[in-house]
Amino acid sequence: MESLTLKPLKTVRGEVTLPGSKSLSNRILLLAALAKGQTRITNLLNSDDVSHMLNALTLLGVSYELSEDRTACTVNGLAGVFNVDAATTLFLGNAGTAVRPLTAALCLSGGSFEITGEPRMYERPIGDLIDAMAQLGADVTYLKDEGFPPLSIQGKALAGGKVTIRGNISSQYLTALLMIAPLLTSDLEIQVDGELVSKPYIDITLDTMAKFGIQVANNNYQSFTVKGNQTYTAPGEIMVEGDASSASYFLAAAAIGAGPVKVHGTGNASVQGDAAFARVLEQMGAKVEYSDYWIEVTGTGELNGVDVDLNHIPDAAMTIATTALFAKGPTCIRNIYNWRVKETDRLSAMATELRKVGATVEEGEDYIHITPPASLTSAAIDTYDDHRMAMCFSLASFGDADITINDPKCTSKTFPTYFDEFSTLRVE
Numbered sequence: 001m002e003s004l005t006l007k008p009l010k011t012v013r014g015e016v017t018l019p020g021s022k023s024l025s026n027r028i029l030l031l032a033a034l035a036k037g038q039t040r041i042t043n044l045l046n047s048d049d050v051s052h053m054l055n056a057l058t059l060l061g062v063s064y065e066l067s068e069d070r071t072a073c074t075v076n077g078l079a080g081v082f083n084v085d086a087a088t089t090l091f092l093g094n095a096g097t098a099v100r101p102l103t104a105a106l107c108l109s110g111g112s113f114e115i116t117g118e119p120r121m122y123e124r125p126i127g128d129l130i131d132a133m134a135q136l137g138a139d140v141t142y143l144k145d146e147g148f149p150p151l152s153i154q155g156k157a158l159a160g161g162k163v164t165i166r167g168n169i170s171s172q173y174l175t176a177l178l179m180i181a182p183l184l185t186s187d188l189e190i191q192v193d194g195e196l197v198s199k200p201y202i203d204i205t206l207d208t209m210a211k212f213g214i215q216v217a218n219n220n221y222q223s224f225t226v227k228g229n230q231t232y233t234a235p236g237e238i239m240v241e242g243d244a245s246s247a248s249y250f251l252a253a254a255a256i257g258a259g260p261v262k263v264h265g266t267g268n269a270s271v272q273g274d275a276a277f278a279r280v281l282e283q284m285g286a287k288v289e290y291s292d293y294w295i296e297v298t299g300t301g302e303l304n305g306v307d308v309d310l311n312h313i314p315d316a317a318m319t320i321a322t323t324a325l326f327a328k329g330p331t332c333i334r335n336i337y338n339w340r341v342k343e344t345d346r347l348s349a350m351a352t353e354l355r356k357v358g359a360t361v362e363e364g365e366d367y368i369h370i371t372p373p374a375s376l377t378s379a380a381i382d383t384y385d386d387h388r389m390a391m392c393f394s395l396a397s398f399g400d401a402d403i404t405i406n407d408p409k410c411t412s413k414t415f416p417t418y419f420d421e422f423s424t425l426r427v428e
């Protein structure tokens with residue numbers, strides 16, 4: 001397996017233009033495919049997760065033109081659901097933002113479909129979404145384990161009505177249901193059963209739907225109503241915001257290693273919840289400046305440990321775990337149970353790898369408590385095919401020891417050029 005050894009890093013400084021947001025890229029591509037008219041997308045993310053969505057759209061009969069660098073795409077919308085004559089298998093890797101929304105969309109499309117993916121996708125639950133779709137009459141069969149992909153779907157027109165969906169494992173199930181709701185043959189009322197995790201991602205969904213002409217009535221994230229029998233309308237041009245989760249590594253680097261580092265493409269005007277990540281760095285002692293379209297962080301030479309509930313930013317929250325290695329005193333990140341059902345069991349993986357560099361770690365069912373070491377130990381970090389494990393542990397190179405990242409190419413899920421960008425910030 002390939003690996004990358006990072007030499008100890010003291011100071012970083014510079015500016016980064018962020019690649020497009022994964023969450024927005026895949027939502028916009030799907031809605032552009034379902035919309036009436038043509039959508040010209042710019043700053044599309046070029047990464048594995050987006051390639052899986054694009055390949056799926058091709059197999060589903062959607063025509064689009066992609067620029068050579070794959071960051072601009074003109075999509076010719078279908079003005080409604082997919083219709084495919086031949087039985088179609090979609091391989092969607094480990095992309096939650098492709099698997100969940102496409103599963104819902106195929107339930108009301110014409111055709112017979114199979115959703116497959118990487119082995120880890122077969123361990124990531126989808127039962128809450130399938131249970132909700134079944135209430136609408138959808139015909140879905142589990143091909144392996146009950147509650148998990150791979151799936152077989154016999155698509156057909158579906159009416160709305162009332163449906164209950166659980167929100168405590170992933171917000172992506174509710175996102176999927178909301179996105180297909182206008183295409184049902186009658187109105188839909190969605191009741192969220194229990195707690196809703198990762199709430200800001202629902203704002204991304206509602207905002208994207210609004211850009212394609214669909215309004216949703218949101219009753220405090222507990223229930224939603226959407227009119228049926230509608231068509232998404234292509235917005236013409238649409239630019240994908242920079243990825244706020246990808247921004248977190250550069251901003252945290254500035255907080256640890258002097259900075260300033262400025263990221264362009266996300267800021268106060270951003271719809272992404274992860275844009276609030278820098279507020280946690282601020283709480284830890286960094287100096288943070290926001291404009292609508294950029295964020296700049298400067299280290300103050302001192303970081304404090306924090307005790308924070310980061311349920312609203314589960315992806316960027318991982319970056320706090322490795323930032324905590326350089327804080328004075330312990331850090332506790334709470335209410336992050338669903339780290340366990342993402343690219344890997346992130347609670348367990350994070351605890352294991354933090355211990356390798358010398359931290360004392362307590363791994364709870366839904367929290368992680370990190371006491372930093374006096375000085376970091378040199379280590380080879382396993383990344384578990386998890387792009388965020390690789391990117392988070394680039395920060396460990398601020399210790400006085402070499403850090404080797406095993407399988408650094410796993411960042412291709414959302415940020416293929418991450419380590420090149422990271423190295424441009426180094427100040428000798």
Ligand SMILES: O=C(O)C1=C[C@@H](OP(=O)(O)O)[C@@H](O)[C@H](O)C1
Pocket residue numbers: 022023024096097169170171172175197198201314315338
């Ligand atoms: O809707 C989205 O775009 C996402 C929602 C979050 O997942 P959960 O809702 O499962 O926490 C996040 O972790 C994922 O990377 C992207």
Ligand SMILES: C=C(OP(=O)(O)O)C(=O)O
Pocket residue numbers: 094095096097315342343388414
């Ligand atoms: C959880 C993530 O991805 P997915 O969209 O596959 O859920 C992630 O990017 O951290």
